[in-house]
Amino acid sequence: DTGVSQNPRHKITKRGQNVTFRCDPISEHNRLYWYRQTLGQGPEFLTYFQNEAQLEKSRLLSDRFSAERPKGSFSTLEIQRTEQGDSAMYLCASSSKGGTKWEQYFGPGTRLTVT
Amino acid sequence: SQKIEQNSEALNIQEGKTATLTCNYTNYSPAYLQWYRQDPGRGPVFLLLIRENEKEKRKERLKVTFDTTLKQSLFHITASQPADSATYLCALVGLKRNSGYALNFGKGTSLLVTP
Numbered sequence: 589d590t591g592v593s594q595n596p597r598h599k600i601t602k603r604g605q606n607v608t609f610r611c612d613p614i615s616e617h618n619r620l621y622w623y624r625q626t627l628g629q630g631p632e633f634l635t636y637f638q639n640e641a642q643l644e645k646s647r648l649l650s651d652r653f654s655a656e657r658p659k660g661s662f663s664t665l666e667i668q669r670t671e672q673g674d675s676a677m678y679l680c681a682s683s684s685k686g687g688t689k690w691e692q693y694f695g696p697g698t699r700l701t702v703t
Numbered sequence: 704s705q706k707i708e709q710n711s712e713a714l715n716i717q718e719g720k721t722a723t724l725t726c727n728y729t730n731y732s733p734a735y736l737q738w739y740r741q742d743p744g745r746g747p748v749f750l751l752l753i754r755e756n757e758k759e760k761r762k763e764r765l766k767v768t769f770d771t772t773l774k775q776s777l778f779h780i781t782a783s784q785p786a787d788s789a790t791y792l793c794a795l796v797g798l799k800r801n802s803g804y805a806l807n808f809g810k811g812t813s814l815l816v817t818p
Contacts, residue, residue: 592746621805630707630792630808631747644805679746683804690735690796690804694746 592695594680600701601670608666609698613682620663621692622655623679624648631679637663670702705730709793709809716783716816724778724812726793733795735804736769738778741790741811750791751778783816790814 593612601607613620618639623631634653636644639660649655652670657663667674677699681692708727716722726736735754739747753760753769753776760767766779780787790813794806 619804623806628810630794630810631806633805633807636805681746690737690752691749692747692804692806693749696744697746699744 592680592682592693594678594695594698596698597696598699598701600703603672603702604669606666606668607670607700608664609678609680609700611663611665611680611695612661613663613680614684614693617682617684617693618660619683619685619689620657621681621683622663622665623681625677625679625697626675634665667700670700672702675700675702705807707731707793707795707807707809709791710812711810713813713815716814718784718816718818720783722780722783722787722814722816724791724793724814726776726778726809728774728795731774731795731807735796736767736776737794737796737806738765738767738776739792739794739808741792747792747808780814783814785816785818788815 595610620637622634625631633646634649635655637657640657652668655665677697679694679697681694683689683692706729737752738750740750741747751762751767753767764781768777790811792811793809796804
């Protein structure tokens with residue numbers, strides 16, 4: 589078990605550009621979450637997948653954001669027409685459906701800087 | 704509106720002492736409450752979970768209490784060590800129909816343990 593991985597770890601982009609992040613959850617975990625964290629704040633929930641189905645989206649997830657989880661494995665989060673306010677750490681987490689389903693395992697995050 | 708409040712100021716304690724961190728919440732009926740540790744530049748790491756019908760939970764040097772009447776959880780680290788220095792996040796799990804077990808986090812409390 590290699591844990592949750594995220595790529596890239598850092599991304600610097602210019603305002604207006606599109607960016608895509610990838611998350612590879614722990615292999616047997618069917619639940620996948622995306623969170624966003626800004627400096628001095630706790631992570632904020634963005635969206636949730638159970639297998640390949642996106643079951644919940646936060647109001648924080650504007651129309652410029654889209655997430656997918658094809659085949660219920662890895663997930664991607666795309667931000668179109670980035671704005672400076674999108675600068676944050678984007679965290680992915682996964683959890684199982686078994687006895688430890690309440691515990692979420694987080695990846696190292698992708699730090700996005702929009703200039 | 705729902706709020707999760709943690710000590711906003713950093714907590715500085717001497718090695719060997721017990722650190723006590725507070726998490727208060729309002730307008731919330733959590734089924735579970737979790738504590739996570741986060742080091743700079745890294746994703747949160749799960750520490751402990753306590754259910755609404757449990758008063759106290761222990762794991763090695765960690766102890767969590769949960770008072771649903773006071774709407775408060777206390778997180779204790781006994782015999783603290785410099786390696787315990789980190790930000791500690793309180794997270795509430797509310798069971799919504801489609802949100803899996805999405806976490807709502809407090810801002811976190813920074814703990815610094817000095818030798």
